[in-house]
Amino acid sequence: MELKPVAKKFVLHWGEMGTTWGVNRTVAQIHALLFIAGRPMNADEITETLGVARSNVSMSLKELSNWNLIRSMPLMGDRRDHYETTTDVWELFRTVVRERKSREFDPTIEVLRDCLKSGDIASEDKAAQMRIKETLALMEALSSWASEMIRLEPETMMKVIKMGAKVQQFVRSKSDS
Amino acid sequence: MELKPVAKKFVLHWGEMGTTWGVNRTVAQIHALLFIAGRPMNADEITETLGVARSNVSMSLKELSNWNLIRSMPLMGDRRDHYETTTDVWELFRTVVRERKSREFDPTIEVLRDCLKSGDIASEDKAAQMRIKETLALMEALSSWASEMIRLEPETMMKVIKMGAKVQQFVRSKSDS
DNA sequence: TTTTTATTTCATTATTTACTGAAATTAAAG
DNA sequence: CTTTAATTTCAGTAAATAATGAAATAAAAA
Numbered sequence: 207m208e209l210k211p212v213a214k215k216f217v218l219h220w221g222e223m224g225t226t227w228g229v230n231r232t233v234a235q236i237h238a239l240l241f242i243a244g245r246p247m248n249a250d251e252i253t254e255t256l257g258v259a260r261s262n263v264s265m266s267l268k269e270l271s272n273w274n275l276i277r278s279m280p281l282m283g284d285r286r287d288h289y290e291t292t293t294d295v296w297e298l299f300r301t302v303v304r305e306r307k308s309r310e311f312d313p314t315i316e317v318l319r320d321c322l323k324s325g326d327i328a329s330e331d332k333a334a335q336m337r338i339k340e341t342l343a344l345m346e347a348l349s350s351w352a353s354e355m356i357r358l359e360p361e362t363m364m365k366v367i368k369m370g371a372k373v374q375q376f377v378r379s380k381s382d383s
Numbered sequence: 384m385e386l387k388p389v390a391k392k393f394v395l396h397w398g399e400m401g402t403t404w405g406v407n408r409t410v411a412q413i414h415a416l417l418f419i420a421g422r423p424m425n426a427d428e429i430t431e432t433l434g435v436a437r438s439n440v441s442m443s444l445k446e447l448s449n450w451n452l453i454r455s456m457p458l459m460g461d462r463r464d465h466y467e468t469t470t471d472v473w474e475l476f477r478t479v480v481r482e483r484k485s486r487e488f489d490p491t492i493e494v495l496r497d498c499l500k501s502g503d504i505a506s507e508d509k510a511a512q513m514r515i516k517e518t519l520a521l522m523e524a525l526s527s528w529a530s531e532m533i534r535l536e537p538e539t540m541m542k543v544i545k546m547g548a549k550v551q552q553f554v555r556s557k558s559d560s
Numbered sequence: 561t562t563t564t565t566a567t568t569t570c571a572t573t574a575t576t577t578a579c580t581g582a583a584a585t586t587a588a589a590g
Numbered sequence: 591c592t593t594t595a596a597t598t599t600c601a602g603t604a605a606a607t608a609a610t611g612a613a614a615t616a617a618a619a620a
Binding site for chain 2: 607608609610611612617618620
Binding site for chain 1: 393
């Protein structure tokens with residue numbers, strides 16, 4: 207499939223950003239392609255469109271599965287695997303938050319808990335102990351908060367986001383009562 | 384400086400996580416070291432403690448400056464540069480959010496705006512155009528929201544986070560009125 | 561100023577990560 | 591079963607990134 211100019215720009219940019227988002231270029235490009243195409247595509251079609259090796263596509267599709275960003279779709283009269291990603295940006299957002307939380311937060315939360323449980327913690331100076339505790343507390347709070355937020359309906363989540371810092375009124379009214 | 388067991392574990396772990404957080408091991412280790420030490424350190428001391436090349440420390444300190452994660456501190460009676468990072472996890476959090484937003488969101492927002500302004504956008508199919516619009520809208524919303532949130536006082540922000548999905552009550556009460 | 565100390569730069573090397581292509585595997589069709 | 595198509599694996603290569611060490615620069619002390 208030959209991409210139209212904007213789609214091409216989108217795919218190439220998504221690919222470049224992939225690196226800062228924690229996946230490699232091909233992985234991000236495939237995701238972008240499936241997202242912009244909005245229909246299931248087979249591996250050969252992806253290969254041809256992106257101009258990368260077939261094996262690279264195979265590995266990248268597996269990586270996208272690990273991220274829960276694609277699912278395989280059987281297509282009537284075609285024995286090849288077809289892959290699609292959600293076209294719902296909210297679902298995409300949720301998935302990315304969930305996955306990044308598990309990669310970027312959970313391992314650290316575990317290590318910090320270990321640190322604090324360890325018999326060696328007492329020999330660290332008080333201020334350092336405190337900082338580890340505070341780091342853990344913040345990460346745990348953010349972690350549960352993210353888990354709760356991604357359970358909200360997109361409609362509701364959008365309202366929360368649009369409201370922005372105005373939530374503080376709610377916070378204040380709650381703590382006053 | 385010889386690190387105590389927990390501090391060592393903390394520094395090594397932070398270093399490993401650095402990769403998934405978008406900085407390299409040394410950069411993350413130096414940050415962890417300054418955070419756990421809780422006092423200004425000079426480059427030689429950092430070099431010695433971490434066992435890496437002096438030049439690596441120099442480059443990494445510059446990178447940490449680019450992230451606004453350290454500042455240089457003159458110390459009475461010592462002509463060497465001393466560096467410190469905040470020991471306030473909330474300030475750390477804010478900085479990371481601000482910086483990652485500018486690296487991970489802003490460039491994409493710009494490209495998506497370009498895509499939609501481009502004369503070529505009309506030749507894409509309607510559904511694809513829509514998805515680009517929705518992606519941009521979501522990213523813009525998240526971006527402004529993050530900017531607003533990191534302006535809140537730590538106290539307030541913690542309350543908002545602790546409240547979690549309960550904000551939806553506020554959202555509902557607002558849209559009902 | 562010259563000397564000493566501190567710091568940075570950058571070419572080189574090492575390490576890690578990404579990608580390719582060929583071979584192996586799996587599985588459907590004949 | 592045999593053949594053909596689809597997919598995966600993985601050793602080897604390429605590319606990108608990180609780290610080193612020597613040389614250059616900067617800046618304070620003598």
